[in-house]
Amino acid sequence: xxxxxxxxxxxxxxxxxxxxxxxCTWIERKGSALIQDRIGANRAGAFSTTDILVLKPVFxxxxxxxxLGVINTLVxxxxxxxxxxxxxxxxxxxxxxxxxxxxxxxxxxxxYALIPFAPDFDLFGYHIRPQLASIDAGILFIFAMxxxxxxxxxxxxxxxxxxxxxxxxxxxxxxxISYELSMGITxxxxxxxxxxxxxxxxxxxxxxxxxxxKQPLAFIVLFAVGMAETKRGPFDLPESESxxxxxxxxxxxxxxxxxxxxxxxAEIALFAALLSILFCGGxxxxxxxxxxGVWWAALIGHIVLMTKIIFFxxxxxxxxxxxxxxxxxxxxxxxxxxxxxxSMVNLMITAALKLWWG
Amino acid sequence: xxxxxxILAIILVASAIGVVALKNPLNSALCLVLxxxxxxxxxxxxxxxxxxxxxxIVYAGAIMVLVVFVLMLLNVKSEEPVRGGLFFFGIAIxxxxxxxxxxxxxxxxxxxxxxxxxxxxxxxxxxxxxxxFTKYVFPFEAASILIMAAIVGAVMLAKKRYKEAV
Numbered sequence: 001x002x003x004x005x006x007x008x009x010x011x012x013x014x015x016x017x018x019x020x021x022x023x024c025t026w027i028e029r030k031g032s033a034l035i036q037d038r039i040g041a042n043r044a045g046a047f048s049t050t051d052i053l054v055l056k057p058v059f060x061x062x063x064x065x066x067x068l069g070v071i072n073t074l075v076x077x078x079x080x081x082x083x084x085x086x087x088x089x090x091x092x093x094x095x096x097x098x099x100x101x102x103x104x105x106x107x108x109x110x111x112y113a114l115i116p117f118a119p120d121f122d123l124f125g126y127h128i129r130p131q132l133a134s135i136d137a138g139i140l141f142i143f144a145m146x147x148x149x150x151x152x153x154x155x156x157x158x159x160x161x162x163x164x165x166x167x168x169x170x171x172x173x174x175x176x177i178s179y180e181l182s183m184g185i186t187x188x189x190x191x192x193x194x195x196x197x198x199x200x201x202x203x204x205x206x207x208x209x210x211x212x213x214k215q216p217l218a219f220i221v222l223f224a225v226g227m228a229e230t231k232r233g234p235f236d237l238p239e240s241e242s243x244x245x246x247x248x249x250x251x252x253x254x255x256x257x258x259x260x261x262x263x264x265x266a267e268i269a270l271f272a273a274l275l276s277i278l279f280c281g282g283x284x285x286x287x288x289x290x291x292x293g294v295w296w297a298a299l300i301g302h303i304v305l306m307t308k309i310i311f312f313x314x315x316x317x318x319x320x321x322x323x324x325x326x327x328x329x330x331x332x333x334x335x336x337x338x339x340x341x342x343s344m345v346n347l348m349i350t351a352a353l354k355l356w357w358g
Numbered sequence: 359x360x361x362x363x364x365i366l367a368i369i370l371v372a373s374a375i376g377v378v379a380l381k382n383p384l385n386s387a388l389c390l391v392l393x394x395x396x397x398x399x400x401x402x403x404x405x406x407x408x409x410x411x412x413x414x415i416v417y418a419g420a421i422m423v424l425v426v427f428v429l430m431l432l433n434v435k436s437e438e439p440v441r442g443g444l445f446f447f448g449i450a451i452x453x454x455x456x457x458x459x460x461x462x463x464x465x466x467x468x469x470x471x472x473x474x475x476x477x478x479x480x481x482x483x484x485x486x487x488x489x490x491f492t493k494y495v496f497p498f499e500a501a502s503i504l505i506m507a508a509i510v511g512a513v514m515l516a517k518k519r520y521k522e523a524v
């Protein structure tokens with residue numbers, strides 16, 4: 001029975017990742033169009049009709065989604081990627097070239113195993129915790145997976161066998177290593193604040209007040225680091241199209257390119273989930289106490305958490321389409337000379353406060 | 359558990375051989391990453407989750423990323439096999455024997471008789487932190503001073519060369 005519960009959890013979490021990534025893709029397409037005063041995808045499927053009476057309601061839904069651009073972003077792009085030629089440049093190691101997309105996606109997906117998606121609940125006599133793995137290291141595991149994610153882009157840049165890809169991969173690796181320091185120190189600050197490594201207990205510890213009120217500086221640092229780690233927004237130096245064609249995934253096409261795309265959006269959603277769990281009380285609603293262990297309370301909590309996650313996804317996408325790209329020295333200065341000292345001072349102050357006032 | 363251990367052991371040994379035998383330095387480095395990840399899996403199988411996470415963060419995530427970064431930056435080509443002769447062969451055999459002695463003394467000292475997950479031995483963060491800051495506080499601090507000295511030394515050497523170049 002334990003195995004069945006685990007399998008169900010695995011299925012649900014995997015579909016949550018894919019769902020979040022798809023929603024992010026759609027928000028990116030349609031949101032960027034709105035921000036740039038365009039209309040965006042609205043044609044594919046928007047005029048589809050049928051003569052069969054039974055299917056008419058289905059086609060109404062299809063036309064609706066077509067007008068919103070959902071079919072274009074999710075169905076058409078996927079089909080296109082599958083039928084595209086899988087191009088491998090000459091003189092590269094085939095194995096490395098195929099390994100890189102998986103190395104980019106795998107750590108992000110594994111990190112989701114630690115995210116609790118709802119409060120505990122009892123169903124059919126089983127006590128269920130909606131978290132795939134509740135291991136002792138908790139948030140450290142997510143950090144470890146974040147540091148392994150560098151290999152995907154580094155190998156991709158190397159396996160492109162041209163200078164643009166290599167420069168993109170090097171930039172990505174340097175950027176991720178630089179910002180990981182601030183991220184690690186900020187996470188230590190939060191561990192000191194909540195007194196636990198477990199994400200579930202961190203949410204429970206925020207019943208007295210959300211983390212964003214207690215640690216506004218840490219929130220800002222982690223948000224900036226999240227934007228840099230996903231290599232998007234003003235931090236998209238590794239794939240800056242005006243200098244490096246497309247950076248580390250210049251030579252990738254078809255499904256492999258889509259895997260990088262998927263990993264990127266899954267990472268956006270992962271950081272959104274981390275921000276909402278660490279700083280915005282996860283599934284907690286301010287001034288409202290939901291009953292413990294009931295399935296409908298868990299469902300409400302899940303919806304609240306997903307709302308927060310999607311809010312942070314939208315925020316990241318809006319920032320990405322609003323701000324211009326940094327210069328490379330500005331990027332390094334921000335990482336090493338601003339974020340790192342700020343997070344270190346923040347850690348020391350938090351530790352001192354914790355020591356003297358509990 | 360034994361089946362998982364067997365697969366893991368095969369991966370570990372194969373990747374360790376790969377580090378030495380492969381000609382392209384980047385392939386060797388990635389084999390070493392695989393090896394470190396395998397060791398982290400070993401720790402996780404022994405219920406030492408904290409140690410596993412730290413192994414991945416420090417070795418696979420920090421040190422090997424720097425190694426791969428430098429290999430890519432310098433664009434190192436495949437190495438020619440070096441014929442070292444009898445002298446290096448002897449050194450290799452000697453070093454292997456010393457390590458074999460160390461490992462065998464640990465294995466046969468009965469350390470493997472302790473059941474996994476025994477009280478007081480679990481690899482939780484709290485247990486490790488307590489031991490690290492009470493019983494082993496001197497080696498811990500000594501190691502941190504050593505690392506600090508190494509960092510300062512590296513910065514000084516780099517600065518010196520920079521001044522000469524200018």
